[in-house]
Amino acid sequence: MKYPYIIIDDDPESAARTQSLFDEFANYFLLGTAATYEDGVNLILEHKPKLVVMEIKPKYKKSGLSLGLINELFRFVKVMPKIVVLTKGKDMAYEAIKHEAFDYLVKPLGIHELRKTLIKFERGTEALPTTLCIKSYGDYRFIDMEDIVYAKADNNSTDIYMANGDMVTAFKTMKHFETTLPSEFIRIHNSYMININHVSRIHLGNNVCYLKNSKVQIPFSKSYKKNVDMLIHLITTNENKELSKIYLNLDNMN
Incomplete structure (x- = not known):
């Protein structure tokens, strides 16, 4: 193209x-x-x-x-x-x-x-697929991307956490998923990438993101401040009714 x-x-x-x-x-x-x-x-x-x-x-x-x-x-x-x-x-x-x-x-x-x-x-x-295929030793697992909450880097593999509580390990680096996953996924830390649709709160003072229906807190680093600013902007301007209910705690970043 x-x-x-x-x-x-x-x-x-x-x-x-x-x-x-x-x-x-x-x-x-x-x-x-x-x-x-x-x-x-x-x-x-x-x-x-x-x-x-x-x-x-x-x-x-x-x-x-x-x-x-x-x-x-x-x-x-x-x-x-x-x-x-x-x-x-x-x-x-x-x-x-x-x-x-x-x-x-x-x-x-x-x-x-x-x-x-x-x-x-x-x-x-370009039109992107909505399903992610995770392959491990002949085992193919197909995941709906919208069900992915966040991804966590683990050396040369990536742990993918799902909305239903499951965790799937992919033998690919975070860098691979940074270019594979759609724009709803934003990297906010060397070790974390988050799905914007599952964010419930962003606390700039504590440098953490909170997730919907979860007690998990995802840290973000100052080196990814540009991405965090983008995340806030995307959430606050999204017309989706569900996203409009998100609570953002905009404390000053240290």
């Missing part, structure tokens, strides 16, 4: 570097570049890309680049492209998440960071 994308950046050198990194991925093709807010909006409306890489802290103020561009797009398009914010520093990450940016990358952009973002992007744009 081919993926069209657009770059919006008022720094020509930065835009050229971003394009050169994308050139390493044969299934992506550039539709065009824009250096101002107005040109960026027009380019997106004209070409309807699937992916937009956008600067929000412009080199030149007159370019007008900002997160406001995302808000304007919501007024005109039925299907929003995935917006990847690419800028200097991490200070705008939470604001970008609140504006429903797909991802947030920090300049100077590296090939490894871009690859991870594109893997997540492709995973979200």
Whole structure:
């Protein structure tokens, strides 16, 4: 599958570097570049890309680049492209998440960071299976992904905990499941990945997530704060009635 994308950046050198990194991925093709807010909006409306890489802290103020561009797009398009914010520093990450940016990358952009973002992007744009197959010495076990509550890394294997209380050991690393499971699963710790649909509470002061119908507390680490912020945003903006009842304890993170 081919993926069209657009770059919006008022720094020509930065835009050229971003394009050169994308050139390493044969299934992506550039539709065009824009250096101002107005040109960026027009380019997106004209070409309807699937992916937009956008600067929000412009080199030149007159370019007008900002997160406001995302808000304007919501007024005109039925299907929003995935917006990847690419800028200097991490200070705008939470604001970008609140504006429903797909991802947030920090300049100077590296090939490894871009690859991870594109893997997540492709995973979200293609139809994914709803069943996970766990194989162990000729024994095939088929699990509904929606029944997975969380996963815990155990050296080179991963323990998968189910809503019915069962635990299944998969002889795959957590990294494997990070790229296999759908976007409802978010990694919040080196050892833990959690299903957003089973979260009942997030306590930032104690660095733990609570699960529905369970006394289990899942720790999260400060190194995954970006993912935790995303988790909070996804839960609080989800229109599902069940998720709207989730209680979030937003104590300040130490």
